[in-house]
Amino acid sequence: MGPTARIDLSALGHNLQQARAFAPGSRVYAVIKANAYGHxxxxxxxxxxxxxxxxxxxxxxxxxxxxxxxxxxxLVLEGFFDAAELDAAAHYRLEVAVMQSEQLExxxxxxxxxxxxxxxxxxxxxxxxxxxxxxxxAAWQALRDNPMVAGGVGLMTHLASADDPDDPATPAQLSTFxxxxxQFEAPRSIANxxxxxxxxxxxxxxxxxxxxxxxxxxxxxxxxxxxxxxPVMTLQSRLIAVNHFxxxxxxxxxxxxxxxxxMPVGVVAAGYGDGYPRHAPSGTPLLLNGRRVPLIGxxxxxxxxxxxxxxxxxxxxxxxxLWGQGLPAEEIAARAxxxxxxxxxxxxxxxxxxEINGQG
Ligand SMILES: *Cc1c(COP(=O)(O)O)cnc(C)c1O
Numbered sequence: 001m002g003p004t005a006r007i008d009l010s011a012l013g014h015n016l017q018q019a020r021a022f023a024p025g026s027r028v029y030a031v032i033k034a035n036a037y038g039h040x041x042x043x044x045x046x047x048x049x050x051x052x053x054x055x056x057x058x059x060x061x062x063x064x065x066x067x068x069x070x071x072x073x074x075l076v077l078e079g080f081f082d083a084a085e086l087d088a089a090a091h092y093r094l095e096v097a098v099m100q101s102e103q104l105e106x107x108x109x110x111x112x113x114x115x116x117x118x119x120x121x122x123x124x125x126x127x128x129x130x131x132x133x134x135x136x137x138a139a140w141q142a143l144r145d146n147p148m149v150a151g152g153v154g155l156m157t158h159l160a161s162a163d164d165p166d167d168p169a170t171p172a173q174l175s176t177f178x179x180x181x182x183q184f185e186a187p188r189s190i191a192n193x194x195x196x197x198x199x200x201x202x203x204x205x206x207x208x209x210x211x212x213x214x215x216x217x218x219x220x221x222x223x224x225x226x227x228x229x230x231p232v233m234t235l236q237s238r239l240i241a242v243n244h245f246x247x248x249x250x251x252x253x254x255x256x257x258x259x260x261x262x263m264p265v266g267v268v269a270a271g272y273g274d275g276y277p278r279h280a281p282s283g284t285p286l287l288l289n290g291r292r293v294p295l296i297g298x299x300x301x302x303x304x305x306x307x308x309x310x311x312x313x314x315x316x317x318x319x320x321x322l323w324g325q326g327l328p329a330e331e332i333a334a335r336a337x338x339x340x341x342x343x344x345x346x347x348x349x350x351x352x353x354x355e356i357n358g359q360g
Contacts, residue, residue: 001237001238001240001269002237002269002270002274002302002350002351002352003235003236003237003269003270003274003276003322003351003352004235004236004237004351004352004353004354005233005234005235005236005347005351005352005353005354006233006234006235006236006324006325006354006355006356007039007040007043007044007232007233007353007354007355007356008230008231008232008233008234008325008356008357009043009044009047009232009355009356009357009358010047010356010357010358011215011229011230011231011232011357012044012047012048012213012214012232013047013048013049013050014229014230015212015213015214015215015224015229015230015232016028016030016048016050016051016209016213017050018212018227018228018229019193019196019207019209019212019213020050022196022197022203023191023196023203023207025203026203026204026205026206026207027052027053027205027206027207028050028051028052028053028206028207028208028209029051029052029053029054029055029075029189029206029207029208029209030048030051030053030054030055030209030213031054031055031056031077031192031208031209031210031213032044032045032048032054032055032056033055033056033057033058033061033077033210034057034345035345036214037210037211037214037341037344037345038233038275038344038345038346038347039214039232039233039344040353041056041061041064041065042064042065042068042070043353043355044232045065045070045072047358048213052073052206053072053073053074053075053095054070054072054073054074054075055074055075055076055077055208056074056075056076056077057076057077057078058076058078059076059080059081059085059088059089059094061076062074062076062088062089062092062094063088063092066092066093066094073095074092074093074094074095075094075095075096075097075119076089076094076095076096076097077097077208078097078129079096079097079098079099079103079121080096080103080106082106083106083109083110086106086107086110086112086116087110087112087113089116090112090113090114090115090116090148091113093114094116095116095117095118095119096116096117096118096119097118097119097120097121097129097156098118098119098120098121098139098143099120099121099123099129099130099131100129100131101135101139104139104142104143107142107143107146107148107149108142108146110148111148112148115147115148115149115150116148116149116150117149117150117152117153118143118149118150118153118154119153119154119155119156119189120136120139120140120143120153120154120155120156120186121156121157121158122136122155122156122157122177122180123157124157124173124174124176124177124180125160125169125172125173125176126157126158126159126160126173127160128158128160129158130157130158133176133180136155136180137183140153140184152186152187153186154186154187154188154189154205154206155177155180155181155184155186155187155188155189156188156189156190157173157177157189157190158190158192159173159174159190159191159192159194159195159199159202160173162191162192162194162195162198162199162202162218163194163198163218163219163220164220165198165219165220170195170199170202174190174199174201174202177190178201187204187205187206188204188205188206189204189205189206189207189208190202190203190204190207191203191204191207191208191209192208192209192210192211192218193209193210193211193212193213193217193218194218194219195207196209196212197212197217197218197219197227198219211340211341212224212229213232214231214232214233214340214344215229215230215231215232215233215329216229216231216328216329216330216340216341216344217229217330218339218340218341222330223328223330223331224328224330225328231323231324231325231328231329233323233324233329233344233347234321234323234324234325235270235274235275235276235321235322235323235324235347235351236319236320236321236322236324237268237269237270237274237319237320237322238268238269238316238317238318238319238320239266239267239268239288239306239314239315239316239317239318239320240267240268240269240303240316241266241267241316242264242265242266242267242308242314242315242316243264243265243266243267244262244263244264244265245259245262245263245265246259246262247259247260247261247262247263250297251265251296251297251305252296252297252298252300252305253297253298253300254298255297256282256297256298257282257296257297257305263307263308263309264308264309264312264314265296265305265306265307265308266288266293266305266306266307266308266314267303267304267305267306268286268288268303268304268305268306268320268322269302269303270302270303270304270320270322271299271300271301271302271303271304272299272300272301273301273302273348273350274302274347274348274350274351275343275346275347275348275351276299276304276322277299277332277333277336277338277342277343277346278298278299279299279336279337279338280295280299280304280332280335280336281295281335281336282294282295282296282297283295283335284332284335284336285327285331285332285335286304286306286320286321286322286327287320287321287326287327288306288308288311288314288318288319288320289311289314289318289319290326291310291311292310292327293306293307293308293310293311293314294306294307295307306320323343328340329343329344
């Protein structure tokens with residue numbers, strides 16, 4: 001007995017429509033990197049058919065999609081790293097981000113079977129990847145002059161702090177990028193989910209939603225549910241033991257939680273070996289029989305304990321939801337000092353997957 005990740009395939013299309021509703025004039029790259037944030041890249045791709053294109057982080061991921069027969073426009077957000085990856089990009093008709101001079105050099109030297117489509121990535125202030133604003137004109141010209149680069153080069157940037165609607169870093173990035181773009185005739189792409197949800201000016205010709213497609217919001221203090229998104233993944237398991245302990249009994253490893261009175265304590269079959277965060281503190285909610293009960297004590301590899309004082313009638317076999325339907329992953333993540341992205345990506349191999357609502 002262990003947890004199941006139930007994947008609601010119909011929620012993907014719904015969430016994509018919500019992303020489009022935020023940015024009705026924009027075309028959409030549906031971001032399915034990191035195995036679609038743990039949801040299964042090949043599983044979800046067909047259910048995001050309403051997107052104009054797909055995006056992944058790495059060439060390997062894109063090649064896997066092509067080899068599975070997925071023939072849609074496909075952007076590699078981190079671009080190619082060496083000549084072999086560039087060859088693969090040309091061979092598999094991948095669009096690539098170009099963010100540094102090493103890539104321009106490889107592009108200049110490498111004879112390709114066909115031109116590749118490129119997005120020039122600009123560092124407008126995140127200081128991770130991208131050409132500095134002052135270097136963009138030369139990079140742009142190098143791409144335009146290169147016969148191995150397909151026409152219609154785009155300009156792309158990424159926002160560092162869009163999850164916080166009050167952070168002045170975002171207007172600063174938007175202004176830097178907007179001023180730069182005036183010099184070029186090019187489609188632009190700026191917004192990830194937080195940009196789409198929180199920053200109308202970031203919507204531009206192409207948007208790049210990721211986490212919101214899976215039903216979570218990346219805005220601080222706001223759940224996906226609150227903005228009309230539906231959770232795709234529900235991690236669920238069962239109660240495998242119900243015990244009664246006297247006041248003063250320590251619960252679990254280290255005895256970090258002690259029963260304040262005589263009380264029933266349940267054991268749920270889910271732990272960090274399944275991807276439930278070990279740092280979730282006592283008090284983190286689970287849904288047992290559809291109602292909240294608090295986690296108590298330390299999370300083990302295969303199990304965790306819950307306080308059953310509010311459900312003394314609970315029995316072995318009762319269903320427990322760890323996150324998903326009715327219990328936002330964002331909330332569990334915040335309790336554990338992380339983000340929903342990491343919870344989703346961290347679901348482990350041994351967790352069974354159950355697909356629902358796959359028939360249109
Ligand atoms: C991952 C990623 C996205 C999607 O981000 P979300 O926050 O999941 O919406 C968009 N653009 C780039 C460059 C990314 O790396």
